[in-house]
Amino acid sequence: MTAPLPRITNRKRWLILSHAFNMDGRAASQTITDKIPYFLQAGVKPTVFSSITGIKDTRFPHYQFLAWGPAAFRFDFRHWFANQYGRGLPYKVVTTTVSILLAPFIALERILLGLSNQWSWAMPAYLHGKKLIQNKQVDLVYSTAGAWSAQLAALWLKKSTGVFWMTEIHDPLVIRNSPDDLGFVTPRNRDARFRKWLETQICKHADLAWWFTEGAVHYAKLRNPNLNEPGNAKGVMVIPGAEPPGAPEEINLVTQQVEQKQEQKRVEERAKEMQPHHYGIHLVISHFGSLAKNRSISTILNRLPMLFKNHPEARNAIQVHVYGAKVDSLTADAISQHGFADLVIEHGRIEKDPVTGKSGRERIAERMQASDVLLLLHGDDEWCAEYIPSKMYEYFWMGRPIWAITHRNPQMNALLAERNAYISAADDAASIDAALERIWLGWQQKNLMQLAWRPIGVDQAAQRILQLLESMQTAKAQ
Template sequence: MSTDKVTRNRWLILSHGFNMDGRASSQTITDKIPYLLEAGIKPTVFSAITGIKDQRFPHNQFLAWGPAAFRFDFRHWIANQYGRGFIYKLLTRTVSILLAPLIGLEKLCLGYSSQWSWSIPAFIHGYKLICAGKIDMVYSTGGAWSAHLAGLWLKKATGISWIVEIHDPLVIRKSPIDEGSEMPKQRDARFRHYLERQIIRYADFAWWFTDGAVHFAKARNPNLNSTGSAQGFMVLPGAEPPGGLSAAKRHLYTDTLNLSHSGSLAKDRSLSTILNALQGLFKKYPEAREKIRVHVYGAALDSLTVDAITKLGYQDVLIAHGRLEMDPASGKSGRERVVEKMQEADVLILLHGNNEWCAEYIPSKFYEYLWTGRPIWAITHRNSQLDEMLSMRGGYLSHEGDNIGIEMALERIWLDWQEQRLIEPKWLPLGVDQAVEQILTEIKYKH
């Protein structure tokens, strides 16, 4: 596979969730756009209808052809058009009822994740542009693996240059000794296993977001970086400071210790870990019961957190603010509003999870946290790269499963807050400019 310098600048960017407010899979690519434009790239973007249409360059939005993906995309499109009130509830429920039989049939016949079918219109329209001589390179990014599938089809059909950005590992390993080489039994996992091999065989360049992800991809695919296969590397994605926020905003202590979590929650990434640790702290320092509050922004609470709230009677301790959408009054996006709330917190909670794939994954929220100038309390799992990045910047670091260590970290935060000497992190945010510069250097793009 040729590694000659690429001088052509008409790129087709395949991104299912492009311009979706607050979505990590969207921000990872949309944050890059200004730097790509500055570097002379002329993008054409293909996405689903779920985001806001970009006016700076050609941006085509396509409906997925499968019923499950259509339902998903339709919900977000209706929310963008009418909000999440009565019209949203009426239309989305009606569509869900009408599509239910077809969705059941799709799952029975294929068993793939819902967004797979978006690759069909992306391929058809991309093929037309390439055959018309309007595209020099295809850049698939995700997020949803449908973008990579469309990129693969375009590569096979036209031979065009293809670069691939893999956000989360396509192959999920089961244990530290499992490299993920064994073919999974579940159909979607089996297809993702196949897709990774195809990417490494046909892509010109591919990159992942952690050292661990590159390591295990190489272990499964020894041909990575060899002649005739993809050239693979690691990129730290970084993030841009929404709303121009910076550490210059002085932190003010109040009469409440505010811990804040942003992002998704699940059984394997649950705030019940924090709530259970609070129980021991409240026994040792009874006055802390009225002073500590945990604020949650973004996704719904996971079942373990809900159970812990009920069991421990912490309805007043944990405050779930839900998802912050764009505010029409101020004009601020949901992303900007959330980051402002982050900066108002005393300590930011970063939950890594407890699955084996944590060794290959760094939460995207981490990079936004770095722009707030607030200390991070991270509970990580088997990821030395993330631990090192946290340690060099200063913060509170615990490890998943170490209940004593978690309780000790919480007690230290409580005592530091009382004395108004919470850790002041080093100002070492990671912007997106460094990611774009590295990508362009690796693929030998020359303006």
């Protein structure tokens, strides 16, 4: 930790709105849940509102609400049932039945509103939150991550009660289509129009707002000039970071007494404890997280034939392991076209192991550390200029070589370059070919380019948020 955490002396009672709170392995959950121990240590007394999709927290009041709309209800119910009973035959039968029953209502919801599924969770969050605020039980509302319904509920609470509101924007609300598109044009899509309106409202009414990348802050300020006013704390960047493997248990111990020297010692010891990597008979390139047409394994699969032409022996040695998602359609086409069914290995979601008790997050960390190379796909859309995958910060803790295929994001490239990662451009086939060959030759020589040990923890994000609050309080007192 770079410095001791500020102690909260005012506005201690936080109402945290997070739809995905305590969902195992979800970035939208980890963004907030990993900060909680640091906030507790600083004297925050949280109350959390979330959906029913995660595990109920026992450290503080945690209320889980069903969304009121049919589409959100279907989504939430699926995750709740899986948490309670697993994903076996009962899950398939029950969730299919619920989906069939809700189908006409979901269709009607989409026709009438055209908003993304989770919008309706804002309604119970708002009503229950307003009651707490009116009963003088809340000093501050903190909306965060994932579904924008949390931001919508917070906006309603701000307008109706005047409560202090701080918010973090996980992903950009306005999706631009090209470098020339600054996001000023009103979108045709109703959900996109609503998100554009919501961004404007956040920038106007929030007391404190931050984004996760320099690019996101830059474009938000272009669209919302009030963010550029001197002393304005609305338009700031906070790097989210990530916690190391086993974070929940370790951080709970650390929260008893965190000092700078102790934290530095913990990081150094973790680096020393990492075992030398074992090179097996296969070069294992692993990808973790969601896939889509704009973030596809096909990006490298379509370049492998060139590598195999120059290095035929690589065909039977390289494996690409896919965790956390089904392959996208472009990847499926590439597998079929090139005959790579034996080369791409799908593992699906890695969840809690009932035998060992290990969480999905812990099991994923083990798979990451056993990989030869961690693949980080950024995507190829314009919004990549405003987005950094949260997986990158997890990768930094693993001590394994990273191969990142990025698009138009100097901040992301700089963070990767500082840590000695392999970097390719998504729109540059030659750079992908070059990286593939370097990785192949490095693996053959058992000398892959090692990642520089410079992880970014969540402690710095929590500290930054607390410092912003402290500085605002000081300025107000003056």
